[in-house]
Structure formats: C-alpha cells, structure tokens
Amino acid sequence: MFGVKNITLLMFGAVFVSSLVSAEEQSYSPYVQPNYPDNVYFGDTHLHTVNSFDAGALGARIDPAGAYRFAQGEEITSASGQRVKLKRPLDFLVVADHSDELGFFPQLLSGSPKMLADKTGRRWYEAFTEGGKKGLEASMESILMQIGGTFPKALQSRPGSHGFDSTWKQNAKAADEANDPGRFTALIGYEWTLQPGGNNVHRNVIYRDGADVALQTSPFTTAGAGGSDDPRDLWKWMSEHEKKTGGKVLAIPHNGNLSNGLMFPEVEPATGKPISKAYAETRMRWEPIVEVTQIKGDGEAHPLLSPNDEFADYGTWDHGNLNLSADKIDDMLLYEYARSALKIGLKIESEIGANPYKFGLIGATDSHTGMATAAENNFFGKHSLMEPHAGRPEHIVGQFGQKKVFGWQQVAGGLAAVWAKENTREAIFDAMMRKDVYATTGPRMIVRMFGGWSFSTGDEKRSNLAEFAYQHGVSMGGDLYRTKQGKSPRFIVTASKDPDSGNLDRIQIVKGWVDRDGASHERVYNVAWSGNRTLNSEGKLAPVGNTVDISKAAWSNTIGEAELSTTWEDPDFRSDQRAFYYARVLEIPTPSWVLYDAIRFQTPLPKSVAKTTQERAYTSPIWYTPGTP
Known part of the structure; x- marks a missing residue:
C-alpha cells in the first residue's frame, strides 16, 4: 500500500522489518563507522614511577599501577604525604620508566x-x-x-637479571590491567636514556600492543651487554622487535633544549658525515613525533633563533645540558628547537630527497613523581622533592659547580592531544604515526588544522567541518604537493578554549621555507584574534590585555574569545619553495604555578619571576613539497 517492498507494519507497535538497506550499504546514521577521526584525546606519554632509577632515588614511591589509577581520576597520597587528585582524568597514559637500571630502586x-x-x-x-x-x-x-x-x-639492574625482567613484566602487566578500551588507554612504554656527557638525547619507546607482545623482547638500554648509545641501534632494535613479534613500536625524542646541539644535527652523530638518505628515512620511520614541551622547558622556539617572534621566549631553559656539566653555546641552539629542526629538515630534503625532521608535535610532563599533573594550580613538580611546599620556587632543582636550576624555572606542562576515532591503543598509536596530533602546555584547548587547495573563506564555519576537510584536504601531519600554477594553499584552523582555563588570545600560523639558494626562512602570521585589535604594518597585534589578580591568583575571562577560527591563504606562497606550516594557539594570561604557591603558602614571590603565563598549543605541521608525491 506504500509502494515499498518488504515492509511489514505491525498494527499495535512501531516495529518495522525492512530490507531496504543492505548491510554493505552506508548506514543512514552518519556516526556509524565514520571514515575520519572526530574525537580528541588528551594524555601523557612520559611519566616516571618508583621503578625509574632517578625517580626512586629522589623519593617517588608510586608504582605503575598507582600512576594509572591516578591518571584515571583516583585520589592518591603523594610521596610527601599530600592528597592529590586530577580535576579531569586523562584519556591515555604511558608509564615510561628508564630502561637503564630499571627496577634497581624497588629492589634496594x-x-x-x-x-x-x-x-x-x-x-x-x-x-x-x-x-x-x-x-x-x-x-x-x-x-x-x-x-x-x-x-x-x-x-x-640489566636485561636478563631478575630485578630488571620482573620490573619490566610488572610495568607491562600494570598497563594491561589499567587498559579499558573506549574509556582509558594505558600504553606500554619505556625511556631509552641516551645522555653522552650529560647531553640529553632521550627517546621514549611506545608499544601499540599489549603485554603478550611487549614481553617477547627486553627494553633496549644504553649500557650493558646488548645496549648501545647510538640511536641507529635503537632503530635496529625496534625493527627486530617488530619482525620477531609482529607488533608495532615508535620512538619520541624529547628535551632537545638540553641536548647541547645533539638532538637535530645536520651530520650523522656516529660518523660526523652529512646525513644520508638512508639515515633520514630510517629516523622518520621510527620517530614520527617529537615532545616539544614539558617540565624541563619548552622546545618550540628560542628568542635568539626567532628574534621577530615575541612569543618565542616561553619556558626557556638554555643554561646548559641535562646535568649542567657543559655550558650552552649559542651555536648549539639551532640543533635543539623544533622550529629550527623543521627548517633544517627542509634544507636537507632539498639536497638528498629525504627529510629527517618531518615530525609531528606533542607535549608531555616528564614527571618523576608517578603523577601526571600538568595544570598550573595542581602542579606537583618534576620529582618528589619538588612537591608543593613553602619556598619550592627557590628550591635548587639541579646544580653543577656554580650553575644552578631553581624550582621556579620548571614549566607546569604539558599534554599530548590526539585526533582518533576511538580511545584505544591501536587508534591512538596510529594517530601518532600519521602525526594527527598536537601539543599543549597543559590546558585542553581543542585545535584542528587542515590544508588544501580548494578551501574557501567561510569553510571553517561548516557544521560538517571535519568530514569536509578530510575529504578535500589534509589534516595536521599531512602533505600538500604542487597544484595548478598560481594557486596558493589555504589552511583551516579552529580552536576552542579549555572550559577550565583562559579564553583564547589569537591563532598564529608559523611558516618555514627554503629558498632557491638553500637559505632557510620563517615567518609568524597572526590569522585570527580576539577583540577589535588590528594588525600593524608589520603584521603584529597589540597584547590582548591581562585580567590576573596577583593578590588572589585569579583571573576573569572578560577578554579573549571562547572560540576562534579562520580559513587563511598564504600571501607569500612560492610554488617552487619547500615549506611547512603549523598553528600556534595562545590563551590570555593566567596565573603561573609560582603565583599559586605564593598565595597558598603566604610566601613572597622570588624577584624577577613571572607571575603569569600564556598557555598555548602547537599543532603538527603540514608540509608543502614542489612536484608530485
């Protein structure tokens, strides 16, 4: 009677039996098996527990199981006897205890x-x-x-010993027990702690799989039989692990700012010869992302390398290497910071056809307390001696001779944000491999960036933005190639504030490129901002303002915006120049953890210490390459 085959209407119920749509056809519901990632998950890929040598030595007593419980929102008691809880649980966590001397301290x-x-x-x-x-x-x-x-x-405590092997098994099993697909992801991992002469060239190794796969091999170390201080040997170990187990691993370099020029070199460390195509391709096969901000300083940019960027001097640690045993020389900075490394990568690619530094960006804490606390008002420090107490801003964190690092120099952050279809080990790992990730200095602002050739002004307002942008462009971490002559790439960037943090000040796009003579350049464009400010002749904006009440460590969101978005076209595009683009999103000023401490403990602020901070996010880049893929 309705002109439709195979439908039965039951008179006394709204029940329909239909064969109109076969199982193979697309569902009417657009949320069934979407072909693009539309969920963002926040987590920490770099946390140490009592099972790490240095964390245990400095007072940590929380084990991996406790770390995972804390990350999921459980209240625990810290090593200093203080009750601690996250306001919002994390979506994922990696306990990345040091592989060197793993398990020594629990044995002692x-x-x-x-x-x-x-x-x-x-x-x-x-x-x-x-x-x-x-x-x-x-x-x-x-x-x-x-x-x-x-x-x-x-x-x-080395691989093969009872202490090492039993501790590695404990770490892997704790992750399996905490892992709850769809709700919380516990990734298995460890830190390979390369530090020649105190120069930090560390990597975190992350597994896609569970304990059944991870335990088939022992973590790689820098010392002992079978260990090495050559990153190429780490990559070889990773390859052999995958061949033996059928599993998947990746590595995340971190703290380039403490490497004294060793993290992003132009020559191969072992040979001193210019980077080869094989080295570049191997490094990028195993190290798709880089930790760009954490407690021991921010590694996006340095003011000496980016003198025209007024926001480059954020959380800067440039007083030496990891243990302060060697001074910092200005020439080292070029090979330590992510932005300069991205430019070096373009230059090398133009010469050899492969880019060793084509990486995405994430943040992490590197906390050695067993607690991933990245918020300014809930910051429990680098290690257990730096948990909250009166005077900790002036507490000496590290010292070598006359050189000292004080507590106030610690940065409360950061976090990794991952765009994935679901909160599972597989989905989060795969997002990291494709670099659809971004870094934050602690807050959970939601940021998206896409690049393409056919985007138009207003596309950033689409209700189906993600679906549209993935179909017609590439997301952060992706590649653009030459298109029709005279056409410039366009980038969609959207940002929404963290409900528990400050409003947004502005969105910037950072561009780096290499000209036909092989020289590297960079420029920071303000592309969306709050208020009625206008760009000056140099493309700069006036400061957004500051609502922080220093006497109360409080602020008001009476300035800034809850959301910012734009579709931006590169006005300086040259189709023959390799380039990268990434977005930097800035909040309005909010109180620093040092100010919160001063109010809570009724102690004076150290002189010349910043009372406020401008939290931020950095997206992974999108690269433009002349020619076709």
Whole structure:
C-alpha cells in the first residue's frame, strides 16, 4: 500500500522489518563507522614511577599501577604525604620508566640480599631508610654515579637479571590491567636514556600492543651487554622487535633544549658525515613525533633563533645540558628547537630527497613523581622533592659547580592531544604515526588544522567541518604537493578554549621555507584574534590585555574569545619553495604555578619571576613539497 517492498507494519507497535538497506550499504546514521577521526584525546606519554632509577632515588614511591589509577581520576597520597587528585582524568597514559637500571630502586628499598651484600648498596639502603639529609645525600650520589658511568657493577639492574625482567613484566602487566578500551588507554612504554656527557638525547619507546607482545623482547638500554648509545641501534632494535613479534613500536625524542646541539644535527652523530638518505628515512620511520614541551622547558622556539617572534621566549631553559656539566653555546641552539629542526629538515630534503625532521608535535610532563599533573594550580613538580611546599620556587632543582636550576624555572606542562576515532591503543598509536596530533602546555584547548587547495573563506564555519576537510584536504601531519600554477594553499584552523582555563588570545600560523639558494626562512602570521585589535604594518597585534589578580591568583575571562577560527591563504606562497606550516594557539594570561604557591603558602614571590603565563598549543605541521608525491 506504500509502494515499498518488504515492509511489514505491525498494527499495535512501531516495529518495522525492512530490507531496504543492505548491510554493505552506508548506514543512514552518519556516526556509524565514520571514515575520519572526530574525537580528541588528551594524555601523557612520559611519566616516571618508583621503578625509574632517578625517580626512586629522589623519593617517588608510586608504582605503575598507582600512576594509572591516578591518571584515571583516583585520589592518591603523594610521596610527601599530600592528597592529590586530577580535576579531569586523562584519556591515555604511558608509564615510561628508564630502561637503564630499571627496577634497581624497588629492589634496594625491599632490602634485597643482593643489594645489601654490596657495601655501597647497604650504605644507600640505610641512608634511604633513615631519610632526611642522609637520604638526600645518598640520592644525589647514586644519581651522579649512574649518569657518570661509575655505578657499582654488583648493583646494576640489566636485561636478563631478575630485578630488571620482573620490573619490566610488572610495568607491562600494570598497563594491561589499567587498559579499558573506549574509556582509558594505558600504553606500554619505556625511556631509552641516551645522555653522552650529560647531553640529553632521550627517546621514549611506545608499544601499540599489549603485554603478550611487549614481553617477547627486553627494553633496549644504553649500557650493558646488548645496549648501545647510538640511536641507529635503537632503530635496529625496534625493527627486530617488530619482525620477531609482529607488533608495532615508535620512538619520541624529547628535551632537545638540553641536548647541547645533539638532538637535530645536520651530520650523522656516529660518523660526523652529512646525513644520508638512508639515515633520514630510517629516523622518520621510527620517530614520527617529537615532545616539544614539558617540565624541563619548552622546545618550540628560542628568542635568539626567532628574534621577530615575541612569543618565542616561553619556558626557556638554555643554561646548559641535562646535568649542567657543559655550558650552552649559542651555536648549539639551532640543533635543539623544533622550529629550527623543521627548517633544517627542509634544507636537507632539498639536497638528498629525504627529510629527517618531518615530525609531528606533542607535549608531555616528564614527571618523576608517578603523577601526571600538568595544570598550573595542581602542579606537583618534576620529582618528589619538588612537591608543593613553602619556598619550592627557590628550591635548587639541579646544580653543577656554580650553575644552578631553581624550582621556579620548571614549566607546569604539558599534554599530548590526539585526533582518533576511538580511545584505544591501536587508534591512538596510529594517530601518532600519521602525526594527527598536537601539543599543549597543559590546558585542553581543542585545535584542528587542515590544508588544501580548494578551501574557501567561510569553510571553517561548516557544521560538517571535519568530514569536509578530510575529504578535500589534509589534516595536521599531512602533505600538500604542487597544484595548478598560481594557486596558493589555504589552511583551516579552529580552536576552542579549555572550559577550565583562559579564553583564547589569537591563532598564529608559523611558516618555514627554503629558498632557491638553500637559505632557510620563517615567518609568524597572526590569522585570527580576539577583540577589535588590528594588525600593524608589520603584521603584529597589540597584547590582548591581562585580567590576573596577583593578590588572589585569579583571573576573569572578560577578554579573549571562547572560540576562534579562520580559513587563511598564504600571501607569500612560492610554488617552487619547500615549506611547512603549523598553528600556534595562545590563551590570555593566567596565573603561573609560582603565583599559586605564593598565595597558598603566604610566601613572597622570588624577584624577577613571572607571575603569569600564556598557555598555548602547537599543532603538527603540514608540509608543502614542489612536484608530485
């Protein structure tokens, strides 16, 4: 009667049996198996627990299981006896304990007969048990010996030993037990801690798989039989792991700002020769993303490298290497910061046809407390000695000779944001591999960036933006290639504020390119902003203002915007020049963790210490390459 085949209407119920749409055809509901990622997940890929040598030595007592519970929103008690909880749980977490001497400290604390049989081990055990000054002295001694390569042989915890293997099994099993697909992702990982001469060239290794796969091989170390201090050997280990297990791994470099010029070189570290195509391709096969901001400083840009960028001097640590044993020379900076590395990568690619630094950007904490706390008002410091207490801003975090690092120099951040279809190990890992990720310094602003040739003004307002943009362009981490002569690429950028943080000040697009003579350039464009400000003749904006009440560590969102978006066309595009583009999103000023401490503990602020901060996000770049893929 309705002219439709195979429909039965039941008179007393709204039940229809239909064969109008077969199982193979697209569902009427647009949310069934979407072919693009439309969920953003926030997490930390770099957290240490008591199972890391230095974290344990400095007072951490939270194990991996406790770290995962805390990340999921459970209240716990910190090593200093303080109750701690996140306001909002994380979506994912990687416990990345150091592979070198993995498990040493839990063995020592338990009074292992092997440890106590060594005179140094017994002395340390007694000192840590007593605590106080003796415990602190023992922790500093043990850390310096471990860094300096003079750690007692009888106390070493290496792959194949009971202490190492049982701890690695504990870490992997804790991740499996915490992993809850669709709600919380616990990724298995570890840190390969390369630091020649105290220069930080660390990587975190992340697994896509569970303990059944991860435990088939032992983590790679820098010391001991089978270990190496050559990144190429790490990549070889990763390849062999995948071949043996059928699993997947990736590595994330971090803290280039403390590498003293070693993180993003123009020559291969082992040979001193210019980077080869094989080296470049291998590095990018295994290291698709880079940790660009964390507690030990921000690694996006440096004011000496980017003198025309008024926001380049954020969380800058440039006083030396990791243990302050070597001074920082200005020439080193070029090979330490992400923006300069991206430019170096373009130059190398123009010469050899491969880019060793074609990476996406994420943030992490690198906390050594077992607690991933990235918020300014809930910051529990780098290690357990820097958990909240009166005077911690002026507490000495590190010292070598007359050089010192103070607590106030720590940065409360950051987080990794990942665009994925679902909150699972597989989806999050795959998003990292395709670089559809971005970094934040702690807040959870939602940022999207797309590039394409056919976008038009107003596309950023589309209700189906993600679906449209993925169909007609590429997301952050993607590639654009030459198109019709005279056409410039256009970029859609949208940003929404974190409901618990400051309004948005502006969106900027950072462009880097290489000219026909091989020289590198950069420019920062203001593309969307709050208020009635106008660009001056140099393309600059006046500051957004500041509503922070210093006496209360409070602010008001009476300036800035909750959302900003634009479709922007590069006015300086040259089709023959390699280029990259990434977005930087800035919040309005909000209180720094140092100001929160001063109010809570009623202590004076250290002189010349910033009372406010402008939190930010950095998207992964989109690259333009002349020619066709």
